[in-house]
Amino acid sequence: MRDDVAWTVDRGRYEDAVTPWEQESWRTAALAWVADGLAAHGLRAAGPLEVRLRPWSVLARVPVAGRPAVWFKANPPASGFEGALTAALARWVPRHVLAPLAVDADRGWSLLPDGGALFRDVLERQAVGPEAWEGLLRQYAEMQRALVSHTQEIEDLGVPDARPARLPVMFDELVAGNSALRPADRSRLERLRPRLRDWCAELAALGVPDSLDHADLHDGQLFHPEPGRYTFFDWGDATVSHPFCSLHVTARRAAERYGPGVMARLRDAYLEPWTDDGRTAAELRRAVDLAWRLSVLGRARAWGGLFPATPGTPGSASLSEHSAGSLLELLDEPPFSPHPAGHP
Template sequence: MGRPFSERVAHDDWRHTAEQWVRRELANRDIEVVGTIEQPRIRPWSTQLKVPTATGTVWFKANCAHLSFEPLLQAELARLAPDAVEAPCAVDAERGWMLTRDRGTTLGDAVEPTVDDWCRILAGAAALQRIVAGHEVTMLATGLPDCRPSTVVARYDRLLEILSALPEAHPGHVSDDLRSQLVAVCGRVADAAAELDESSLPTTWQHGDLHPWNVFAADGRLFDFGDGQWAHAAEILSVPHAWITRQDTISWPTVLEACADAWDVTPADLASQQRAAAVTQPVNRTLLWWGCLQEATAAEWTQWGDALLQHLTRVLEP
């Protein structure tokens, strides 16, 4: 794959090319850049440029190859549900680049989210999932990874093969003992995938990392779609469930009931699907991390590589 992503995007030549594209795309929309373009963050999987303009801040985002589908995905989500997702100002699909307008503070930065906030977030996400569910062809055409339940068992087997073959010192290495434990629950993974394949909720887009810092406070619109997958709808609940159950202030059953109402199913039905999705989602999440780190430096693998086993071993939880 060549030079690591974070090294490429930190180089002056890359910055010059990216800023030229930004200025050209904004000029084509009669938007003037009025100050210094800053690069506030670089990660192994993405970077952002903060662009001051005469009409407010615009954000440029560049993704690694595995997440390069995000600009087209966001554009398609915005086309299907313009009230829920902001359309990018400009997209370069080949390079995985896009420009979006600043929509202000995130919900997580604005307040300590309440149970009502979480109910609105998940009910809104469910409404978006229902809209998108009937658009499989256009969703997958953006490059969104296909992680539907019927693909999970083969993915699990392949990840075990890949991670077991890594050097012992690698942070993602699956030892012989851990491999035995993971092989022993293959039936659990297969049963969960089969249950979801026959469930009342569909396969659709799922955000992948839905939390209050990926929701705008002003209007509740979602953003940061690079972790998205085409998967069972209930997999979107895994991240919120982890956030909420780490606190004592939010009632998860109340939030689940709001989400069930948005899907027109019973809370018991949705809870059953959530339990099955809690087995398939770790497999799909591990795929995400594996892809994100393919362009990482050795130091970044050391920092982030343990995420592979942190997620995959969640299939062992009761």
């Protein structure tokens, strides 16, 4: 694939963000790597690229002769593990994820096949009820359980450690490093720290083993190629964490579509695969409440994973505000049910 191949560029709301795509030498190397990756599978590009540039990724849709398009993705250093993680997941839990066509772990590049219908598009085309979200959460929980034995291998790939024991330190780093927090909000968060430490200790004591947390699992981050089957992708925000942290984003997105009454139903569907380890329903639900609140730290961290040239631009300022907003969600009560006396 030559550097003079045609392409269109979508920058979304981040017109001022700087990515490696602007560097001719980087772009030439990336296009050559894509061509080699396609050739290794007997494929070739056929048509202009559609390039999406964001402060946290370069994503290009590459039309391919005789089959669906493939996708090139480049991650910044903070999420450069994504290609290697995607390849490892394809070995460990192939039923649940995409198998990459090529990965360059050192450069944070990956080449991915088409995954079928995006769940978001299915929701727009069809009348889909909450039961579909229940199914995807059960499947996702089954995948997390299968990955428990691989947590150290996942961390060795560079996936950040966000286990409960690590979260108080992460909290301190995020609060200290966020310039968008107003003084009053910073004070509120600093006063919360003793309770946060207690929440982390209680969550760890409940004994659910750590696993992989996608950290941003919504309807645009999974495919629904056929009834009853879901394929999870886009692992750039992932952490090694308490698995129940994953529920927050998914359940909130479903509640936006069906109303808050769906929350408890989705929680219980997600917990079904975790009920055979001897823990009571009350213990699992308590763990969900704690993980729900603490999961916002993973979201706050993810907003800082930008390409090195991006900080200081107008676009990055809005990302700091998003991170601050996530931190302030620590002050919100979990949505499922009233807490008994003595609990937050």
